[in-house]
Amino acid sequence: MITYALRLRAAHDAGDVHVFTAMSTLKAIARRVHALEEEAAEHEKAIRKIVSAWRPDLLALTGVGPIVAATVLAAWSHAGRCATTRHLRCSRALRRSLLRRARRSVIASTVPATGS
Structure with missing residues (x-):
């Protein structure tokens, strides 16, 4: 669903300002979720390295x-x-x-x- 939301294109000429706002917001949230998932994966990799060295x-x-x-x-x-x-x-x-x-x-x- 995040991948799909990242591909959304909110048309500025859309007749409904509510649809444009919703699509723009959904895409912005999807970008943030994607960035957080990448950050979490980096942290997990660092934690795995520390744990592997210790126990x-x-x-x-x-x-x-x-x-x-x-x-x-x-x-x-x-x-x-x-x-x-x-x-x-x-x-x-x-x-x-x-x-x-x-x-x-x-x-x-x-x-x-x-x-x-």
Whole structure:
């Protein structure tokens, strides 16, 4: 839909000013969405690089991408948060939690948004 909106051409000589305004606005919003998608992809690539350098084993888990892995690392990386380094290991409970979150993320991304 974004690709289609980017190809719209609002004719200045359109008889209806409302149609011209709506089409112009839709194209402007589509350009912004496209730019934000590109920016998000760049950020995800940078996050993947950081996570890969720190804990590549998290990315090896099924359904765990760079965003989920970075969230887990941020939650478990604060000084004093864990009593020992043993707690920093990827335990079975943490793996289950990661997989549950990844599954929810996959399900949410496959459900079409309303109005698409």
